[in-house]
Amino acid sequence: MNDNIWAAADFSLVQTLFLAVAVYVNLLILIPKLLVRYGSAVYIIGVAITLISLSFLVMFSGSYNLLNDMSEGIGDGPEMSPFMFVLEHVVQFSLFIIISFLYWYFNRHKEEEEKALQFSNDKLQAELQALKSQISPHFLFNSLNNIYSLSILNHSNAPIMIEKLSDILHYLIYEGKHEEVALADEIQLIENYIQLQLLRKLKNEESIHYRITGDFSNKKIAPLLLINIIENGFKHSNISSEKNGFLKIRISTAGNTLTVLTENTFTPNDKKKGIGLQNLEQQLEHMYPKSYSLKVNNKNRIFRVELTLELD
Structure with missing residues (x-):
């Protein structure tokens, strides 16, 4: 056995x-x-x-x-x-x-x-970086033109504009490469941008109204999203050429919901869909495909952009 x-x-x-x-x-x-x-x-x-x-x-x-x-x-x-x-x-x-x-x-x-997933992620990151790289030169070109015009006139705002532009470019270079940034920093970028535009001493600059309200602490957002909307408003508004022209900017939060609203008058023949809003739509589709609402319309010579974004 x-x-x-x-x-x-x-x-x-x-x-x-x-x-x-x-x-x-x-x-x-x-x-x-x-x-x-x-x-x-x-x-x-x-x-x-x-x-x-x-x-x-x-x-x-x-x-x-x-x-x-x-x-x-x-x-x-x-x-x-x-x-x-x-x-x-x-x-x-x-x-x-x-x-x-x-x-x-x-x-x-x-x-x-x-x-395949890694390749898709790499491709997505490359696309997002390409979109961000389009923002900086476009913004830089406009700002340098403004500073150049003031410097020719020996205007006292030219040095201040250079300082503001330096702060903005620092943000674009060092924060823009991150996947997420503090929402408060992104709001500060917008405020710097608005101040930079006001330093240009535009005609009818009293027709530029902006209000930023809400609790922006402890919230994250993809960088360089919101600046597209603000820049689009300044670029296509006719406040420099029309006496009754205006630009309104409203940014607010309610819980985790962020709302950005711009309204501006424009000259109908001049209103075109610029690179800023195109970039914005593409980035939103990549990063917040089911968490945003973007409404763009023009009526009675008023162009309106409203973004509602659910933040994590």
Whole structure:
């Protein structure tokens, strides 16, 4: 009885070792060397050769004799023929080859999904950086033109405008590259921008009204979103050419809801959809696809932009 137990243990150990060999040969040799390189036909031939070779190796390892000795010891019928022994092991190895193949297949599928997701994220970040890079030169071009005009007139506001512009550019360069910034910092950027515009000494500048209210602490937002709306209002308003022109800016929070509203008069022939609002729409779709509402309309020569954004 004890002899049969030890024989069964030896038999199981040999079987386990050969099954492990089948799995690792498939994962390390057959799949990468044959399937990936040469295709399924060559892989199937390789699998068939492996199955038959391992089955004969098991038989010649002494497992066939151990199995028959155990059968005789417990009186379990006639000896198993060599053919049936090999066939039985071909089936066993086939099962483990299939399991290891499925393991490889699903792992590869998962890796491809992760690579596709990473590629998508990388592409998204590249697109967002491209959008942000369009904002800075556009804004810088307009501001430098204004400072240049004042410097020609030797206006006292020119040095102050340079200081304000320096603060804004510092924010664009160092904060604009982050995924999120403090909402309070973004609001400060807008206030600096408005002050910079007021320093231009526009005609009818008393027609520029802005109100910023609410609790902006402990809130985060993607950088350089809101400045698009404010810049669009200044760029396309006709406050410099029309006596009754105006620009109104309202920014407020209610809980986690941020609302930005601009209204400005404009000359109909001059009103075009600029790069600022185009960038804004693209960035919102990327970063807040289900958390924003953007309404843009013009009626009675008043252009209105209203953004409602749910912040995390």
